[in-house]
Amino acid sequence: MQQMRRYAAGIAIAAAVGAVAFWYATRAVPVSIVTPKRGDAAEIVYASGVVEPRVWAKVTSTVRERIVEQCNCEGERVEKGAVLARLDDTEARAILSELQARLSLAQEEYRRKLALAERNTISEQTVDRARTDVAQLEALIAGQEARLAAYVLRAPSDGRVLRQDGEIGEVAEPGTVLFWVGEPRPLIVEAEVNEEDIPRVEVGQNAYLRSDAFPERALEAVVDSITPKGDPVTKTYRVRLRLPEDTPLRIGMSTDVNVVVRLSRNALVIPAAAVSGTRVAVVEGGTAKLREIETGIRGTDGVEVLSGLEETARIISPLSPDFADGTRVDVVQTATN
Structure with a gap:
């Protein structure tokens, strides 16, 4: 009798486990969905840059000696040859x-x-x-x-003293910049572009900038020139971007540069998180179906869809790589794309 009770208990436990497993396997998975939207899809090349004047020069000492005289001319205009500092001779x-x-x-x-x-x-x-x-x-x-002429530091050209470093009594080291002389306008951004990206960058392309100093402001520039020779150590090429006259950026500010190398107008765009390789999951009724799509421009936030998806499709976002075709789903949120 006791043995029969143990068998009955075992059967009951197995049935319970089986029921839980069946429920787990057939339960509806909660998902968020989005619908495609129309917009501009841009392929970009990223770089980091620094704002600089187009015309400027650094004034350095060629000898190691103490500063005995220095102009108080930061921000002022000077003529070519004007004495900026004297060293102890x-x-x-x-x-x-x-x-x-x-x-x-x-x-x-x-x-x-x-x-x-x-x-x-x-x-x-x-x-x-x-x-x-x-x-x-x-x-x-x-x-x-x-x-002896090297003990007198002079302005290399007409312009404004953009910055002045060093103090009387300090020792000027050879190569150390003591003055920056140039014109505050026009300004450019000098950026370093990786060698694998430089073939796609051309003069005249538009670029969008982001600066921590102006986080909410849209900043633009245009590719002005590309240095023919790259740096074999950093594997980058110097790219100069022309800033508009009314730019709020200042000399010395750092920026994130996004050069637009290809633009597709009125494209069908979905979030990058909704694409796994070339597949998306479309919700039809209470079931998700995997679909193959043809993609165009892929950005960090969005992907251009060339074919394989309707504008009214309800797609799962984000989509995990191991998502199975035919999975029962429960839409818990409709996200904005």
């Missing part, structure tokens, strides 16, 4: 004075030996050596005078 001038003193002695020695040579008391070779000493010192003085 005390040591350089001391060297020049020493060379000039040596030259005076060498010249006096040359004149003395020249007079002796006229009386045939010394050889011509001795006079030539004295003449060579004078010429060498003259060359050293000319070089030192040229080096």
